[in-house]
Amino acid sequence: MTMKKLAALAILAASGLATASLAQAPIEVHLKNHRFTPNVIKVKANQTAVIMLYNDDDTADEFDSSSLKVEKVVPGHAKGAIRLRPLPPGKYPFMGEFHSATAQGMVIAQ
Amino acid sequence: MISALIIVFREVIEAGLIVGIVLAATAGVPQRSRAVSFGVGAGILSACLVAAFAGELAGLFQGSGQEFFNATILLLAVLMLTWHNVWMASHGREMARELKAAGHKVKTGERTLLALSVVVGVAVLREGSEVVLFLYGIAAQGGTSASGMVIGGGLGLLGGAAVSALMYFGLLTIPAGKLFQVTSGLITLLAAGMAAQAVIFLQNGGWLEYFTTTVWDTSWLLKEDSIAGRLLHTLIGYSQAPNGAQLIAYIVTIVVIVTLMRVVPQGGPKRTQIAPKAHSA
Numbered sequence: 001m002t003m004k005k006l007a008a009l010a011i012l013a014a015s016g017l018a019t020a021s022l023a024q025a026p027i028e029v030h031l032k033n034h035r036f037t038p039n040v041i042k043v044k045a046n047q048t049a050v051i052m053l054y055n056d057d058d059t060a061d062e063f064d065s066s067s068l069k070v071e072k073v074v075p076g077h078a079k080g081a082i083r084l085r086p087l088p089p090g091k092y093p094f095m096g097e098f099h100s101a102t103a104q105g106m107v108i109a110q
Numbered sequence: 111m112i113s114a115l116i117i118v119f120r121e122v123i124e125a126g127l128i129v130g131i132v133l134a135a136t137a138g139v140p141q142r143s144r145a146v147s148f149g150v151g152a153g154i155l156s157a158c159l160v161a162a163f164a165g166e167l168a169g170l171f172q173g174s175g176q177e178f179f180n181a182t183i184l185l186l187a188v189l190m191l192t193w194h195n196v197w198m199a200s201h202g203r204e205m206a207r208e209l210k211a212a213g214h215k216v217k218t219g220e221r222t223l224l225a226l227s228v229v230v231g232v233a234v235l236r237e238g239s240e241v242v243l244f245l246y247g248i249a250a251q252g253g254t255s256a257s258g259m260v261i262g263g264g265l266g267l268l269g270g271a272a273v274s275a276l277m278y279f280g281l282l283t284i285p286a287g288k289l290f291q292v293t294s295g296l297i298t299l300l301a302a303g304m305a306a307q308a309v310i311f312l313q314n315g316g317w318l319e320y321f322t323t324t325v326w327d328t329s330w331l332l333k334e335d336s337i338a339g340r341l342l343h344t345l346i347g348y349s350q351a352p353n354g355a356q357l358i359a360y361i362v363t364i365v366v367i368v369t370l371m372r373v374v375p376q377g378g379p380k381r382t383q384i385a386p387k388a389h390s391a
Contacts, residue, residue, distance in 0.1 A: 048319070058250060058251070059243075059247030059250050059251060060164060060244075061247070062240060066329075066334040066339075066350060067350075067351070069310050069351075072314070073164055073243060075164040075168060076247075078164075078165045078168055079173065080176070081174060083174075085313060085319075085322040086322060088324065097117070097240075097244075098244045098247055
């Protein structure tokens with residue numbers, strides 16, 4: 001009973017969610033040799049934004065930022081959409097967790 | 111080797127704390143090691159599957175398949191933790207009485223073992239898939255030697271397991287009478303934290319765009335990506351700058367679990383008509 005309900009809910013949710021779409025043009029960011037380009041991303045404060053991260057490396061990395069509240073694995077030669085909530089003005093560092101020695105970057109909301 | 115150690119350690123601790131709590135919460139329940147091992151095994155297997163199909167998963171829902179998947183399994187874990195707590199609240203006292211009276215094995219509590227294996231499985235899956243992807247990346251690159259990776263990963267695993275054991279044996283030092291209350295409380299906070307985390311994934315997937323304003327910021331006091339911050343994040347859902355929706359999910363989860371624990375009658379709904387002495391363990 002519970003499992004059936006769960007399954008039904010999941011299907012319902014999935015069908016509804018599939019229609020959600022990207023509201024605005026995403027900001028392109030590439031990860032190559034475990035470095036972000038650009039590594040400083042400027043966004044307008046208090047507005048949503050979308051980063052489209054292209055991982056041009058052969059292996060996966062995880063876009064990780066506690067201040068942006070994002071943890072997202074992007075496999076090698078794949079892309080991932082990272083949605084930013086409306087941010088108060090400020091600096092929000094992020095990193096590629098699997099290669100944090102080089103994969104460092106920052107979102108600046110202004 | 112060091113990076114393998116750090117990442118594996120970090121992820122294993124996070125899953126290990128949850129395993130430690132589940133083990134303590136089921137102290138005295140027969141078959142529980144089998145249920146927990148099953149959860150860990152299924153979690154590792156699923157972690158490998160998720161890692162292998164990471165590309166396909168990420169591609170779903172306009173690039174937000176991962177967020178959808180994470181939110182779903184977290185909410186599943188929240189449901190299971192809620193069920194466990196409510197079931198234990200209605201049968202727990204009776205169990206404790208029987209334990210004290212006869213000292214023999216208690217059959218009750220087995221039913222929610224399945225729920226807890228799911229929780230353990232989800233915890234291992236979430237952290238494990240990252241470990242698998244990370245280690246695979248190192249192996250594929252050949253930057254670090256294979257032995258370095260194995261040693262680093264092994265040490266990380268041991269360290270994480272030690273923390274898990276510390277959690278378990280630490281909880282076991284609590285007198286049996288109080289242990290149930292403590293583990294119920296921990297499981298409630300664990301569930302609340304997971305619900306808040308699920309909200310983050312729903313927000314990141316673009317499906318929940320209400321109350322996204324930060325309510326307070328304690329990053330000056332404790333950073334979420336410090337070790338202490340991570341431990342508290344796993345245990346009680348610590349967030350350095352929670353937004354409104356996160357807080358609502360956190361509070362609602364606690365209120366629902368506590369209310370259900372009080373409302374569901376002692377002995378469970380099915381047993382209310384049976385005299386308490388009519389059954390034995």
